[in-house]
Amino acid sequence: MGGRPLGRGFYARRPDEVARDLIGKLLVRLYGGARLSGIIVEAEAYFGPEDPASRARHRGGSLARAMEWEPGRALVYGIHRQWLLNVVAHPPSGVGAVLIRALEPREGLEVMARNRGLPPGSDPRLLTSGPGRLTRALAVDKAIHGAPLTGGGPLWVEETGLRPAVCRCPRVGVTRDLEEPQRYVARGSKFVTAWRGCRCP
DNA sequence: CGCCAGATTGACT
DNA sequence: GTCAATCTGGCGG
Numbered sequence: 319m320g321g322r323p324l325g326r327g328f329y330a331r332r333p334d335e336v337a338r339d340l341i342g343k344l345l346v347r348l349y350g351g352a353r354l355s356g357i358i359v360e361a362e363a364y365f366g367p368e369d370p371a372s373r374a375r376h377r378g379g380s381l382a383r384a385m386e387w388e389p390g391r392a393l394v395y396g397i398h399r400q401w402l403l404n405v406v407a408h409p410p411s412g413v414g415a416v417l418i419r420a421l422e423p424r425e426g427l428e429v430m431a432r433n434r435g436l437p438p439g440s441d442p443r444l445l446t447s448g449p450g451r452l453t454r455a456l457a458v459d460k461a462i463h464g465a466p467l468t469g470g471g472p473l474w475v476e477e478t479g480l481r482p483a484v485c486r487c488p489r490v491g492v493t494r495d496l497e498e499p500q501r502y503v504a505r506g507s508k509f510v511t512a513w514r515g516c517r518c519p
Numbered sequence: 520c521g522c523c524a525g526a527t528t529g530a531c532t
Numbered sequence: 533g534t535c536a537a538t539c540t541g542g543c544g545g
Binding site: 395 | 537538539540541542543
């Protein structure tokens with residue numbers, strides 16, 4: 319099962335395709351010699367300036383520029399005193415990113431609980447269900463900003479062979495969204511954030 | 520340099 | 533359900 323980081327080619331596509339295909343993959347964080355990991359069960363696609371919810375509409379801003387980086391780099395975005403983990407994803411000379419919103423934890427649950435300030439043996443859903451929660455569980459912060467996920471770093475994504483059914487919902491927390499829903503969730507997962515309006519049984 | 524909105528969370532009415 | 537905490541980047545003065 320898996321083992322090697324997904325290469326740049328995986329990320330060098332439209333962010334909506336990358337978001338959809340990230341569902342069911344394994345996000346791995348090397349932390350203090352230990353592997354922390356979880357299956358990605360929820361992700362959102364963000365596009366260029368035409369996307370009213372995307373930071374890319376602030377042309378010339380540091381986040382807008384980061385969304386033009388080569389595909390496969392981590393883009394860490396601070397908001398509401400949390401860090402949010404994105405992956406730069408776009409076709410050649412494009413702009414875009416995918417927000418990782420929730421994981422089903424697999425490895426290193428005790429360390430994740432400690433990072434989250436929770437007692438060992440806590441409900442695993444509390445560890446990584448939510449974009450701010452999973453960054454704390456995996457100790458992802460500004461130091462990861464710009465790191466390639468394509469190998470050699472402390473963070474990457476692996477193939478799993480899992481092919482969960484994926485459904486789409488409106489993005490969470492955005493005031494102006496696109497017509498097409500851009501939030502992708504693993505159907506039936508108990509680890510998806512329970513936000514209003516998304517029925518995905 | 521100060522003000523403010525925002526891809527959130529968790530504690531409380 | 534409501535709401536404040538508390539931080540970064542964008543933008544105006």
